[in-house]
Amino acid sequence: MLGIIEQMKEKMQRSEVYKSIFRHNYQDTQRNRALQIVDNVFLHLHPVRISRHATNIGFTWGMGGITFLLFIVLTVTGVILMFYYRPAAEYAYDDMKYLMNDVAFGPLMRNMHRWAAHAMVITVMLHMFRVFLTGSYKAPRQFNWVVGVLLLTLTFLLSFTGYLLPWDQLSIWAVTVGTNMARATPLLGHEGPFGPELGMRIDNDVRFVLLGGTQVGPPTLLRFYVLHCIFLPLVAGIFMIVHFWRVRKDGGISGPGESKSP
Amino acid sequence: MEHLLKIISKPDNIPIVFLLVLVVFYTWYGFKQAIANDRAGTPLEASMSDKVQVWPYLVRVEFLAALLVMVILTFWSFLLDAPLEEPANPALTPNPSKAPWYFLGLQEILVYFDPWIAGVLIPTLIIVGLCVIPYIDINPKGNGYYTFKERRFAVTTFCFGFIVLWVALIILGTFFRGPGWNLFVPWEEWDTHRVVALTNVDFSEFFFGVPTRLVDDSLNPLGMIIGSVTILLWYGLGVAYYFWKKGTEVIQKLGLVRYSIVAFLFLTMMSMTVKIVLRIGLNIKYILVTPWFNV
Numbered sequence: 001m002l003g004i005i006e007q008m009k010e011k012m013q014r015s016e017v018y019k020s021i022f023r024h025n026y027q028d029t030q031r032n033r034a035l036q037i038v039d040n041v042f043l044h045l046h047p048v049r050i051s052r053h054a055t056n057i058g059f060t061w062g063m064g065g066i067t068f069l070l071f072i073v074l075t076v077t078g079v080i081l082m083f084y085y086r087p088a089a090e091y092a093y094d095d096m097k098y099l100m101n102d103v104a105f106g107p108l109m110r111n112m113h114r115w116a117a118h119a120m121v122i123t124v125m126l127h128m129f130r131v132f133l134t135g136s137y138k139a140p141r142q143f144n145w146v147v148g149v150l151l152l153t154l155t156f157l158l159s160f161t162g163y164l165l166p167w168d169q170l171s172i173w174a175v176t177v178g179t180n181m182a183r184a185t186p187l188l189g190h191e192g193p194f195g196p197e198l199g200m201r202i203d204n205d206v207r208f209v210l211l212g213g214t215q216v217g218p219p220t221l222l223r224f225y226v227l228h229c230i231f232l233p234l235v236a237g238i239f240m241i242v243h244f245w246r247v248r249k250d251g252g253i254s255g256p257g258e259s260k261s262p
Numbered sequence: 263m264e265h266l267l268k269i270i271s272k273p274d275n276i277p278i279v280f281l282l283v284l285v286v287f288y289t290w291y292g293f294k295q296a297i298a299n300d301r302a303g304t305p306l307e308a309s310m311s312d313k314v315q316v317w318p319y320l321v322r323v324e325f326l327a328a329l330l331v332m333v334i335l336t337f338w339s340f341l342l343d344a345p346l347e348e349p350a351n352p353a354l355t356p357n358p359s360k361a362p363w364y365f366l367g368l369q370e371i372l373v374y375f376d377p378w379i380a381g382v383l384i385p386t387l388i389i390v391g392l393c394v395i396p397y398i399d400i401n402p403k404g405n406g407y408y409t410f411k412e413r414r415f416a417v418t419t420f421c422f423g424f425i426v427l428w429v430a431l432i433i434l435g436t437f438f439r440g441p442g443w444n445l446f447v448p449w450e451e452w453d454t455h456r457v458v459a460l461t462n463v464d465f466s467e468f469f470f471g472v473p474t475r476l477v478d479d480s481l482n483p484l485g486m487i488i489g490s491v492t493i494l495l496w497y498g499l500g501v502a503y504y505f506w507k508k509g510t511e512v513i514q515k516l517g518l519v520r521y522s523i524v525a526f527l528f529l530t531m532m533s534m535t536v537k538i539v540l541r542i543g544l545n546i547k548y549i550l551v552t553p554w555f556n557v
Contacts (some may be wrong), residue, residue: 030315033315033317033318034315034317036317037316037317037321043316043317043321046316046320046321047316048315048316049313049314049315049316050313050314050315050316050319050320051310051311051312051313051314052310052311052312052313052314052319053306053307053310053311054320055314055319055320055323056310057323057327058291058295059295059307059408061288062323062324062327065324065327065328066327066328066331069327069328069331069332070331070335073332073335089350093349093350096346097346100343100346107343107344108339108340110344111338111339111340111342111343111344112335112336112339113344114344115277115335115338115339115342115344116335118274118276118277118280118363119277119280119331119335121277121364122277122280122281122284125281125424125428126284126285126288129285129288129292129424130288130292132395132416132417132420133292133296133408133417134404134406134407134408135403135404135405135406135407135409135413135416136405136406137395137396137399138396138399138401138402138404138405139396139402139405141396142396142397143396145393145395145396146393146396149389149392149393150393152392153389156364156365159362159364160362160365163362166346167349167350168345168346168347168348168349168350169347169348169349169350169351169354169356170274170345170346170347171350172350172351172352173355173356173359173360174359174360174361174362176359177359177360177361177369178361178362178365180377180381181368181372181377181380181381181382182381182382183377184376184377184378184381184382185378185381185382186378186382186383189378189382191377191378192377192378192382193378193554193555215352216352217352254405254406255307255308255311255406255407256304256305256307256308256311256405256406256407257307257308257311257406
């Protein structure tokens with residue numbers, strides 16, 4: 001009996017279909033360990049070999065990777081939530097109630113989205129803290145730190161725009177408080193220095209553009225929804241690509257033993 | 263005590279508790295490694311610079327970390343529902359109205375500065391300031407390992423900004439700010455009707471007895487002069503330090519332009535601390551009042 005299974009397995013592994021999918025076998029050899037990374041589109045983000053200190057969680061804290069994982073969790077749960085949510089003031093809150101009470105696994109998806117978002121804000125800050133403490137922004141990685149700062153900002157903006165979408169008291173007032181500052185933008189806000197002199201009014205300044213009105217209302221909901229679901233994730237995605245690519249191009253994760261490049 | 267539990271157990275405040283624990287832990291852990299490295303002379307990381315294969319040595323760590331995070335996140339999501347309050351009502355303003363927790367530091371700054379400074383200028387300076395760090399910190403040491411001895415100023419300044427001016431202000435905004443944005447002890451019941459007498463005076467009046475406004479309510483030029491001079495003297499500290507330490511290697515290497523940026527950003531950051539202390543400690547509202555802006 002076992003012999004037949006072995007035979008079938010061997011036959012399968014020699015078939016054209018199998019070989020077209022799996023490029024190498026799974027024997028534990030140096031070569032296969034390398035191919036495992038190089039032949040896999042997702043894993044080949046990594047180099048094949050790496051300094052031992054870079055695998056030490058005490059050194060890296062793993063916060064950058066966890067941030068990326070949370071971004072993926074947020075994308076998946078976010079797409080699921082989009083099936084049940086309409087960004088119009090008359091539907092949004094009812095859709096939330098429906099999601100929380102009647103949709104199978106609805107509360108779980110929403111809770112995961114909410115908590116992963118909060119967690120991501122925390123992990124992205126801790127990642128920055130670690131990178132600072134190990135001086136990893138120093139040459140040749142200066143620019144990647146700048147990309148990281150932009151990603152931090154985008155994380156805040158993603159979280160902030162998402163905060164409005166439940167369309168409950170918590171969300172509109174938090175966003176009201178947060179966007180009120182835009183009134184006071186110098187030159188561009190109607191209460192900012194030199195704003196009125198430049199013709200800024202409550203119905204044409206930068207806050208009006210952001211909110212689509214003079215207060216947080218239905219147009220704001222739609223704007224924040226589009227920013228939250230399309231624009232900001234796309235921008236963040238592009239910066240993430242640059243960020244990860246630069247980690248590799250700048251010589252991988254930082255370490256004490258490297259020569260300083262100009 | 264009950265009230266403290268009420269604040270902590272608000273679902274959206276749970277992350278702040280996580281943040282607090284994690285920041286304390288990682289600060290301790292980062293400094294522990296830095297001190298160990300400084301004592302040893304050569305960093306621990308240098309003894310681990312031999313190469314290993316990513317498969318399996320890194321991928322397994324990533325896999326376990328991902329597993330752990332997913333387990334925590336799943337449990338968290340099963341145990342605690344995301345908040346959903348009453349439907350949005352633009353006519354009913356809650357008191358206090360708070361921004362999401364990660365912006366509470368900025369909202370707190372609104373107490374001390376005009377909105378355009380607190381809401382626009384300071385966030386911009388934070389982002390720009392963070393971006394220029396790699397270009398103004400030209401100390402080549404401490405690249406890729408934990409150390410404190412080799413980068414005392416950089417590490418202290420960053421920790422001060424992150425822990426005191428960012429995290430502590432978030433804690434202050436969450437636990438100590440109640441209705442009317444008044445200060446409450448965390449275990450104190452929030453009294454919506456509490457009225458706090460505004461006894462704020464301006465800097466010139468407090469220290470020199472020069473009132474900000476004259477009898478006819480116009481601005482007192484003497485007050486403006488005192489305020490301007492104070493601010494000039496504050497930033498003058500940076501100039502004075504430059505001439506005092508001009509001969510040192512650090513300043514020589516840094517150069518005038520980089521030094522100016524460092525001094526400006528550092529003094530601006532510290533001025534926020536000074537302002538908070540002056541306001542909470544001595545009820546001093548503004549250093550300088552002008553017809554166009556107040557600082």
